[in-house]
Amino acid sequence: MSEAAVQLRDLRKVFRRDSMEIVALENIHLEVQRGDFVCLMGPSGSGKSTLLNLVAGIDRPTSGELHVLGEEISRLSESQLAAWRNRHIGFVFQTFNLIPVLTAFENVELPLLLTKLSSKERREHVEMALKLVGLADRMAHYPRQLSGGQEQRVAIARAIVADPTLVLADEPTGDLDAHSADEVLKILQQLNREFGKTVLLVTHDLRAARRATVRHYLDKGLLQDAPPLEMA
């Protein structure tokens, strides 16, 4: 299990606002092994989410190498990237981002609509994913009928339903109370331990960081040695 899932070399990301250049990431060298539960910490604006977005293939680096699951994804076209994301990436957002007009079942089913699975197979997959996050009895509920914690669990089910290799989570507990946050973290840990998923988590939450097997620290766009958890 020591094969690298993510390999970043001399990665740089610069945002341009009018005539100003804002360096979000500079000289990033990072390797994430398959099966790791990696936590990426750092203050607001340090570039954590930018790094996660680059790994997820929803943003492109300004320069540097970006190998994810053996593929140099910055060279893929938009439509190749979309197909790649669907196959390999499960993304969990801080704000859940469920489609409000679709039920929990329909939300979780979305990534499977891009596969060749039959409707029966899709149903089986969706039911299994929702069962895993403990929401088998909420399949017909719309997001507005769910609590924040339940919404995030549906979002996790959506992220894992297509059986991705890499689960990326951007502050998944940021909008949740302590109890719900704990449940979400347990699920992510279960995905890592029992199902061998590589998890890359961006967080401020020390409880989340404690569950990680590897921790990295970003500050002002630079990757630094992770301080002890008590100081983070």
Next chain:
Amino acid sequence: MLPFKYNWRSMRVRWVSTLMTVVGIGLTVSVFLAMMSLVRGLESTFTETGYPLNLLLLRQGGTAESTSVLSRQNYEVVRYLPGIAPGQDGEPLVSPEIIVLINHPKKDGGTTNISIRGLTPRGLEIRPTVRMIEGRFFRGGLREVIVSRKVKERFQGMDLGERVRFGKGNWTVVGVFDAGQTAYGSEVWTDVDELGTDFDRPIYSSIVLRAADEAAIPRLKEAIAADRWLRLKVQRETEYWASQTRTAMPVKALGYFIAIVMAVGSAFAAMNTMYAAVAHRTREIATLRTVGFRRRTIVLSFLLESALLGLAGGLVGCLVALPLHGLATGTTNFVTFSEVAFNFRITPRLLLQALAFAAVMGAAGGLFPARRAASMKIVEALREL
């Protein structure tokens, strides 16, 4: 492909703007349908007039019966040409006819020209779509006329037994005929010789004859064209009336102009709605793309949604316009300058055209918003509220 329920439910969630757009497109479609059903009604009045085996003879170069002049000798030569079908009395089915225009008051105010057609009883026999529905056929020498049902309904003094004044005196209405949706439905008929005398016209306007069969038509045409003395233009009766559909051109042009102007307005309304929909769902779109949906899938989904808006509007427009079907109206025939009565006609084909027009209008409105939705950068869109 994104599930259809996503679009349908999204439209329902923002039902106020959906409804406004649907009503806007519906009004445009109803105006389009009204104008086009008017054109269809007018055109079909001409295209449905005439019997396939009938030939109509005008002077050479003539375009309308009302401006054509044929001599009585022409009639005498033509009636004995071989290939003409015999009538019930065994005589050739040939009807020499005169058209004159009179200005007559309408029931709803104003006056307009009516075509008075002078003909013989064979003129009725030659036109199988025309049938008497009240009273009797006119008799020569008694200053009698028969009127079409539409003339009776639309003009003053045209009821059975009433006297109508034109030419050199009064004429009595002795019968009413039904000519279906044909151009004869806008005419008054009387005896050809009596009409000629009253208007000092020792000539005919046209000659209508019935060919014995289809094979006789080219022979008759050839014989008439070859006779230099006759100098007549011969054409099928159906062709003659079909050529008058150009009467519908001004209405058609106006109809298209109004429909296009309103369609542009409605497309902007649809565009506004779809821009709002895209703005409202920016983060949803970004999420869908993160999950793996491609740009073109998003474009297609939003185009489908706006086309659906258009279709819903189209349905509303059809329902609003449908009661117009069958409504009688009239206009001036720009070839003969006489009144032509006709009915609004909303055909299934026209309804389909209206629905397609509405869907295109909706989709056109959705094009730019859909492109905007798909061209957004995922990362930026995810930050939107």
